[in-house]
Amino acid sequence: MDAANDAYGDLEGRFRRIANVQGALAVLHWDSAVNMPSGGAAARADQISTLSLTAHELITAPRMADLLDAAEANAQAGDDPWVQANLAEMRRLWRHASAVPARLVEAMSKAAHESEMVWREARAANDWASLQPRIETLLALVREQAAAKAEAFGLDPYDALLDEYEPGGRAARIDVLFADLETYLPELLGRVLDAQGRRGEARLPAGPFPIAAQRGLCEQLMQALGFDAAHGRLDISHHPFTGGVPDDVRITTRYTEDDFARSLMGTIHETGHALYERGLPMAWRNQPVGNARGMVLHESQSLLMEMQACRSPEFITFAAPLMRAAFAGEGADWQADNLLRLYQRVSPGLIRVDADEVTYPSHVILRYGLERRLVAGDMAVADLPDAWRQGMKRLLGVTVADDADGVMQDVHWPSGAFGYFPTYTLGAIAAAQLFAAAKAANPGLLPAIAKGDFAPLLAWVRTHVHSQGSLGTTDEILTRATGAPLGVAAYKAHLEARYLG
Amino acid sequence: MDAANDAYGDLEGRFRRIANVQGALAVLHWDSAVNMPSGGAAARADQISTLSLTAHELITAPRMADLLDAAEANAQAGDDPWVQANLAEMRRLWRHASAVPARLVEAMSKAAHESEMVWREARAANDWASLQPRIETLLALVREQAAAKAEAFGLDPYDALLDEYEPGGRAARIDVLFADLETYLPELLGRVLDAQGRRGEARLPAGPFPIAAQRGLCEQLMQALGFDAAHGRLDISHHPFTGGVPDDVRITTRYTEDDFARSLMGTIHETGHALYERGLPMAWRNQPVGNARGMVLHESQSLLMEMQACRSPEFITFAAPLMRAAFAGEGADWQADNLLRLYQRVSPGLIRVDADEVTYPSHVILRYGLERRLVAGDMAVADLPDAWRQGMKRLLGVTVADDADGVMQDVHWPSGAFGYFPTYTLGAIAAAQLFAAAKAANPGLLPAIAKGDFAPLLAWVRTHVHSQGSLGTTDEILTRATGAPLGVAAYKAHLEARYLG
Structure with a gap:
């Protein structure tokens, strides 16, 4: 017992x-x-x-394996569940780190850095040919890493990569959720665009919007x-x-004088991430169990704020007068009904980060399918640009004019992040599920937001998500919070209520 | 030979x-x-x-002692002098580090950081009582560290601390230089104030001086x-x-709207430090011999710019039109003759960082005397505020109204830096010596500054100081650059020429 302690x-x-x-690295x-x-x-x-x-x-220090063995051997069923979960997280992190030889860590880091540098130029110049060999080199190392982790964890290689970003995440589960959405969304999109057509056009108020005013807002x-x-702090980055x-x-955002909606919703998105970090359990600061559970819950917290709470009519009721005051806005374009149409506008496009919540999952489903084949060795890097074009046509009906706005638009693959993309859409699904539960628990939540009072929402997520840290899996936290593991029902209900209602 | 390599x-x-x-810590x-x-x-x-x-x-890794021994044993008289000096610096740094147990290093770092945070509040609130126990805790650790280093180096404890900031610096040498100044300066000050009275009043041009304009200038x-x-970068800090x-x-500065001279000369001072850092030998980046030699030469580089070059009539000739343009200045107060009087104004005051170059050494001599007694254990922290008041009265004839503008004005002691203060005045002495040598080597140097061309001055210090890194002691670098080790002759000549001439 002493030895265990x-x-x-x-x-x-x-x-x-x-x-x-x-923390210093951050x-x-x-x-x-x-x-x-x-x-x-x-x-x-x-x-x-x-x-x-x-x-x-x-x-990966030599003593670590013995310490983990000893602590596990001496663990008791009645131990504090936080201590048990902390020890389990320590083992998981140790497995990830020690599965990969130092030589491979260094080679990965170097190849990813070089590939990201080439990507910056290649994207600007629409030059896929210069990027392709870098991605090939990097992917070979990623596959080596995935194989090593697959061996250590007894998992499929893709799942071993996914586990770094979303502990316990498994492709088999994602396949089911995404297959459902892949059937559901195109049909929904048609109906949403019809309804939107009937509702009248959203007009962007005339700018310019001074950056100091955007920042103040x-x-x-x-x-x-x-x-x-x-x-x-809030600062500026690219x-x-x-x-x-x-x-x-x-947190950071970026401003352009011809649009204020982008910096505003971007800031609200990052604020959702920031509130999660800040609300993690104080008693477990600097311990693995005190970390955010994973990228699915992290993205759920940013999208809960950006998509669920802050594109609602109640939010616009609160925010429209502030927007008018910030930019001395007058006239019909600045009225709540137009601003709501603006914030809820749906339009299939080429760029993931600019996508609305109806079309966003299709961008993710495309990337997820492609990266699974890449990691499995079922697809050559050289075939990516064409597969991308075909996928965008099939999933969103849009024509990819060039690779800069196609396969090269995201930093993830050039920086070696394979297995990350699905967490965006899983996070959107979780956000809908959590927001529905929060509203059910507190019917005054949305009326409060209409008055600028986010305290009821924040209190609910602090209790049910933030303060949980990594105590249990994503599904366990979701089940404690909402009564069910991750599922698409609330997400579909949300989209239909907002865009067809 | 191979083993040595x-x-x-x-x-x-x-x-x-x-x-x-x-670098990450910085x-x-x-x-x-x-x-x-x-x-x-x-x-x-x-x-x-x-x-x-x-x-x-x-x-302090276990292998280090053996590696240093082996490298030293295999060193040859004909080795590259940079390699020899690098190895000597490695040994010196190793001695400093290995003299102090890890427990003490960690305790010092934590106590210093916390004490500095308390100081920020305490100074603002003029609350010595809240700071005193932090300084007591910190000083106890500093004295423990000084004793350990004194033992390892065979030095007096104060010299052992001083050696960290100024390698080879010794209190016995400082005592002689400071005793000379302590006799010389009060008598000089009287004559300077007389001469200044005859020259007419310096008038601060009317403000306010917008901060954006100050920053631009x-x-x-x-x-x-x-x-x-x-x-x-240039930023703002307290x-x-x-x-x-x-x-x-x-580099950082601070702005107040009612005075522009302070931010300007402060920025020029820090620019002098920055130019030294940036001019250190590229070939020895990240090696001990590539570091700045010590705080005496570092301060000499800031004061060379701030005091020697940029309070000269030639600098004012160049800068006065820029100042007028920045602040839309008009009239007699903005003419070069008034601005020169302003930049050369001598006035005994409470605050070290605001002091002119005639009274500055007295601020340092006070602190040096007090910190020697604190480190020796001859004085209690509780007695500092009164000793400070008495010292300021005796050395500068000024009355200290409160501790915020007295004993709490500097960050040094609250951050654990004991043994640092004397380097300011030694740096001022070195600056005068270097500037005299630079002018003698290049008579066109001051006329170039009158045209805003600092290239001749920068070229001289790049060659004779910056690029020397830690190749030799401060006195060796000064001797190579000026023909003599550190001495007060040029400093006295400079003060007399500028303030009595």
């Missing part, structure tokens, strides 16, 4: 140290995107590489949603993201 | 990794002062503590001095400083 206590100390190194990554002058890139790459190596060495809405300025650590969450 | 090569790899951890420190919300302080303290421990473990002058925006790494130098 010693081993587990030793592990807690080691994982605390690893978390601090990862600041370096944020700074790279927000502040760093171009001439600092080489030094920063060296710093990041050194700290990544340090974290890897700490988690973003900060106002962040605060309304519950973002605590003593524990985070690709919006949420970084930092739970008690100092750094 | 192996040992030395191994050491270079290890010190490169240490430098990367220290970013974390900069972020703490510039961006971090208050609620992030505890997490940041943990990150900094973990990385400090990592750096300490790397430098700061950036204009940074660029003129040679600061490369692709390799650094206590101006230079941080980051040589290829990404982060």
Whole structure:
């Protein structure tokens, strides 16, 4: 029993140290995107590489296997469930790290960095030919990594990659959910576009929209949603993201003077991520069980805010006067009915990050199908551009004019992230399920939002999602919160109510 | 020979990794002062503590003693002097690190960070009582560290601390230089104030001075001095400083709308530091010999710009039209003769960072005397505020109204930096000596500055100081550059020429 405590206590100390190194890495990554002058890139790459190596060495230290064995051997059925879950997460993280030899970690990191650099130029120049060999090199290493992890976890290679982003996520489950949506969505889209046609056109109010005013409005809405300025910041970066650590969450957005809706909804999306991080259990800061459960619940929290709460008529009731005040807006384009049509507009397009919630899943389903075949070795990288064109035609009826707005639009594959894409749509499904449960538990929730009061919504997700950390699987957390594991019923009901109602 | 190469090569790899951890720490420190919300302080303290421990473990790794012994045993008289100096620096850094147990390093880092956070509030609230126990805790750790290093180096404890900031610096040498100034300066000050009275009053042009305009002017002058925006940034912090790494130098300043001279000269000061960092030898990036020699030469580079070059009539000739343009300044107050009087105004005051170059050394001499007694255990922290008041009265004839503008004005002690203060005045002495040598070598140097051309000055310091890194001691670098080791002759000559001439 003492030995057990010693081993587990030793592990807690080691994982605390690893978390601090990862926290430092999060600041370096944020700074790279927000502040760093171009001439600092080489030094920063060296710093990041050194700290990544340090974290890897700490988690794969020779003593770790014995400590995990000893702590597990001495675990009791009656132990604190948080301690049990923490130990299980420690084992999972150790398995991921120790499955892959240091040589492969380094080769992956180098190939991913080089490929991402080439991607930036290649996308701008619409030059797939220069990117293809980089993706081929990287994919070979990803497949090697997937095989090593598949062996260590006893999983299919794709599932072994997926498990890094969504612990416990399995392709067999995703196949069922996505097959359902693949049949359902095209038929829905037709009906949605018909209904939208009858409802009248959404008009973007005339700009320009000064960036200082956009920023002020973003900060106002962040605060309304519950973002605590003593524990985070809003800055500008080329690709919006949420970084930092739970008690100092750094979110970013980007502004263009000809549109304010994009920065606003982008900021609300990142605020949803930030609230999750900040609401993780205080008692388990810097321990694995204190981390966000995975990318599905993470995306559910951003989409709960962006799509469920903040494209509702109630939100527009609250926000329309603020928008008018920020931009001195007058006339019909600034009325709530037009703004609601604007925020709920559906339109099949080429670009995933610009997609509405009806067409977004098709972008994900395309990528998921392609990356599964790539990882399985059933498809050559050279065949990607054509497969992309065919998929976009089939799923969304749109014609891909060039690879820059086709297969090269996302950073994920060029940066080595295979197995990440499905979490976007799984997160959208989870968001609908959680929001439905929150509304059922508190019928005053949406009326409160109409008054700018997000406290009831925040209280519900704090209790049922944020404070749960990694105590249980995504399905276990969803079941405790909503009575059921992940399923598409609430998502379909939401789309039909919003877009056909 | 092969073994020697192996040992030395191994050491270079290890010190490169240490430098990367220290580079990451520099970013974390900069972020703490510039961006971090208050609620992030505890997490940041943990990150900094973990990385400090990592750096300490790397430098005190069990293999290091053997590697240093082997590399030294195999060194040849004919080896590249940079390699010899690099190895000597490695040994010095190893001695500093291995003298102190890891437990103490971690405790120091955490206590210093927490004390600095308390200082920020305490200074603002003029609340010495809340700061005093933090300083007591920290000083106890500093004295423990000083004793351990004194033992390892065979030095007096204060010298052992000083050696971290100024390698080879010794209190016995400082005592002689400071005793000279302590006799010389009060008598000089009287004559300077007389001469100043005869010269007519310096009038601060009427404000307010918009912060955006101040910032624009700061950036204009940074660029003129040679600061490369692709390799650094200017931001705002409460206590101006230079941080980051040589290829990404982060400098800060602070603005008030009622005065522009302060932000401007502060920015020029930090630009001098930044130019030194950026000019360190490219071939030795991330190696000990590639570091700045010490804080005396570092301060000499900031004061060379701020005091020697940029309070000269030639600089005012160049800068006065820019100042008028920035603030739409008109009339006699904006003419070069008044601005020169303003920039050369001597006035005994309470605040070190606002002091002119005639009274500045007295601020340092006070702090040096107090910190020597604190480190020796001859004085209690509780007695500091009164001793401060008495010292300011005796040395400068000024009355300290409150502790915020007295003993709490500087971040040094609250952040654990004891042994640092004397380097400011030693740097001022070195700056005068270097500037005199640069002018003698290039009589066109000051006329070029009158045209806004700092290239001749920058070329001289790049060659004679920056590019020298840590190749030799401060005195060796000064002797190569000026023909003599550090001495007060040029400093006295400079003060007399400028203020009595």
